Amino acid sequence: MQLSQIHSPQDIKGLNTDELNDLSKEIREMILNHVAEHGGHLSSCLGTVELTLALHYVYDTPNDILIWDVGHQAYAHKLLTGRFERFSTMRQKGGLSGFPKRSESEYDAFGVGHASTSLSAGLGFAVARDLLGKKNQVVAIIGDGSMTGGMVFEALNNSKQTKQNYTIILNDNKMSISPSLGTFSKYLSKLSVKHRGSIEEVGNLLRSIPEHLGKSLRELFESGKLALTGLTNPGQFFSDLSVRYFGPYDGHDIPELIKTFQDIKEIPDVCLVHILTQKGKGYKLASDNPTKFHGYDPFHIEDGSMAFPKPRPTLTNIFGKALLSLAKQDKSIVGISAAMLDGCGLSLMKNDPETAERVFDVGIAEEHAVTFAAGLACEGFTPVVAIYSTFLQRAYDQIIHDVALQNLPVIFVLDRAGLVGSDGPTHHGVLDLSYLRSIPNMVVMAPSDENELRDMIYTATLHKSSPIAMRYPRAITYTNNIRTEFSELEVGKFRVVRERAKESDKLRVLLIGVGFLLSKCLDTAGVLSERGIVPTIIDARFVKPLDIAGYKKLFSEHSVVVTVEDNSVVGGFGSAIAEILAEMSSAECIGGVVPRLVRCGLPDSFVGQGEIEELQEDLGLSGQRIAERILENAPKGSA
Secondary structure, eight states: OGGGGGGGGGGGGGGHHHHHHHHHHHHHHHHHHHHHHOOOOOOHHHHHHHHHHHHHHHHHHTEEEEESSSTTTOOHHHHTTOOOGGGGGGTTTTSSSSSSOOOOOTOOOSOOOSSOOHHHHHHHHHHHHHTTTTTEEEEEEEEGGGGGGGHHHHHHHHHGSSSSSSSEEEESSSSSSSSSOOOHHOOOHHHHHHHHHHHHHHHHHHHSHHHHHEEEEHHHHHHHHHHHHHHSSSOHHHHHHTOOEEEEEEETHHHHHHHHHHHTTTTOOOEEEEEOOOOTTTOOHHHHOOTSSEOOOOTTTOOOSSSSSSSSBHHHHHHHHHHHHHHHHTTEEEEEEEEEETTTTTHHHHHHTGGGGGEOOOOOOHHHHHHHHHHHHHHHHEEEEEEEHHHHGGGGGHHIIIITTTTTOOOOEEEOOOOSTTTTTTTOBBBBBHHHHHHHTTTEOOOOOHHHHHHHHHHHHHHHHEEEEEEOOOOOOOSOOOSOOOOOOOOOOOOOEEEEOTTOSSSSSEEEEEEGGGHHHHHHHHHHHHOOOHHHHHHHOOEEEEHHHHHHHHHTTTEEEEEEEEESSSSSSHEEEEHHHHHGGGGSSSOOOOEEEEEEEEEESOOOSOOHHHHHTTTTTTTHHHHHHHHHHHHHOOO
């Protein structure tokens, strides 16, 4: 049966082993071709094809619940659950999500995108089933990288709440995005080698017995392998948490997986099945370099080269080089990442012998990363915590309680701030200005270009009096003119980019851009100039603190104030400006009128996936759309 004929998991249940293996090859080929053309997550998806087939073969989905952790690995799941025809639209505007999404399919039981959530969600489903008196199965599939997250251990500790079967599939491929680190990863490796070896030794011994003597013993061994695994395994850690451990098993052996899952279904307990898979399986370039092909832009399958090479370095690379340079000068600087050394630019520091010992990858454990940094700061170090904006949300309490409350000089560097494109709402970093601005003692800054980014990280390393955060978007650099020297910025001070032409008094417009959206202000100014309006343009630089006196002076000289940011308008920079304007009186302003405020930002709703420029246009963040809003809100007779 061809993949195009699969409309639901029911269609694969009558296939034999050879047909399932042929289908796995076709699924891999389709995933590879799609990611090569459109970009996406490749290595993890190629590694879970057989596992996905076996799960849908054995379990009665969607009645039985499958919950995928993170969701990077769920492309095969989508292909088997009625989404073949729309698969080519994945991660594009209006198309399929790159992650499981409840509103997309009844087979997507739980929406995901961040790691380490599956066990807690699965336990919730299992307990709900018990309370409702239902008999369906609940299966949570989690990778070894996600097992480092604290929520996992909280869920395991609580897992005996269910009275029926609840199955955890541990997909062990020896890495998350970056190689899995820490004691738990080493523990899994020990299980993989020691336990698989002990089972195989018994099997080899029995198979060496002559046919007429050993047949019954061999049959007994094969039929009882699952029980033997559960009884003799070294997985004491899970047993101590009242979780029955089975494995490890070959995650690419479909018959073995099917037999294992069929047996596990009959056990009325919390069971963990340890599966060994290979990231990137079936495409040698990805299996040899799974980190590179974790999330990848369109590429040529023949050699793995990018289809559209980036003409300049990324902002992540600019940050990484700047931090490496500063760390060589300042031995107190320490880099911290949560399984994202490459993604956040810290690999440059890690790969340099002079600074390598001062870089720490704590795994997928953002909460720990922040409090770990707080401890380092207490002893005089300058910790730089580099985490994607959307992932730092997970450590909000630690930022408040362990860093800001104690006023410790921890530096937070938020990559992927603003809209990130095809990864969609789970990965857009559109709340950081709101959640950071509300924290006492926190300094928040946003560079508008590459040189300002370098100056801000330099300023942050000199700022020892409080925590400080810098955020920047996912982007390539806009210029090749990048300075080698650093300049310290005055905390809280904005920069005047262009002053309003004095003759354009008819409509006095003040444009304030936050971060790289300053470019939208320049575009807006170009549109307004066609109407004879030459606005003042400000690079905010800082979101907190603000130069209130300086802003009030500017406000007093303008009739319309416009803020432009790639953050939610709720609680963002525009809200900070509204607070200043609320304190002003008409007597402070030219003409006796407090200026009107136009806040241009992201809506109070979750934004879907799509190309960043495309999404910004739809949301009104283009020069033309912003200019139209300004003219609509201009005082009567002034525009």
